Amino acid sequence: MPGGDHKTYFHDTCLCNRDSGQIFHEGFGFIYLELIFFVKSEAEVEDELDKVFFMLKNMCTLKTLPRIMKSAVFQRFFQLASYAKLTKEERTMYDISLKCKWDAEAVRMYQQEQVEGLEKQLKEAKQASKKAVVIAKAGGQHQKAIEMAVKLKSMGLSVDQIAEATGLTIDEIEKLK
Secondary structure, eight states: OTTSGGGGTEEEEEOBOTTTOOBSOTTOEEEEEOGGGOOOOGGGOOSHHHHHHHHHHHTTTOSSOOGGGOSHHHHHHHHHHHHHHSOHHHHHHHHHHHHHHHHHHHHHHHHHHHHHHHHHHHHHHHHHHHHHHHHHHHHHHHHHHHHHHHHHHHTTOOHHHHHHHHOOOHHHHHHOO
């Protein structure tokens, strides 16, 4: 163990055969933490293990998280310890407020999805409208070409001349009355 002084409060033990002294199983053992022997102040804390011991020993009296423990792990640990200190009524009120927060976030996300869906539908509708206009214009131009072909046919122009003037096919012109 780093720091050597962990020996007074941190004990990593294993099971062994009493007769041979051989370790029973390498992966099986016990770790004993004797918090009563941990006497370091916040200023004396040296490593992560010391931080854990300090937190465990002092969590009942800590009002705020010490500056040496600003990592996310210790912040979460402190939050859980703070929650555990609450009375049953306080926990119920906290749980209700947390549920309200989650519900509000779910509603916000749903509304955002709805807005995005409506924007997508609007964009698709605009594209469909543009296509309809193009089709309508093409249909109108085709109708005008047919009307022009009927007039030219009544004037006695040849089918080839009418096809060239209107852009219609010879079959379309021959079908006209």
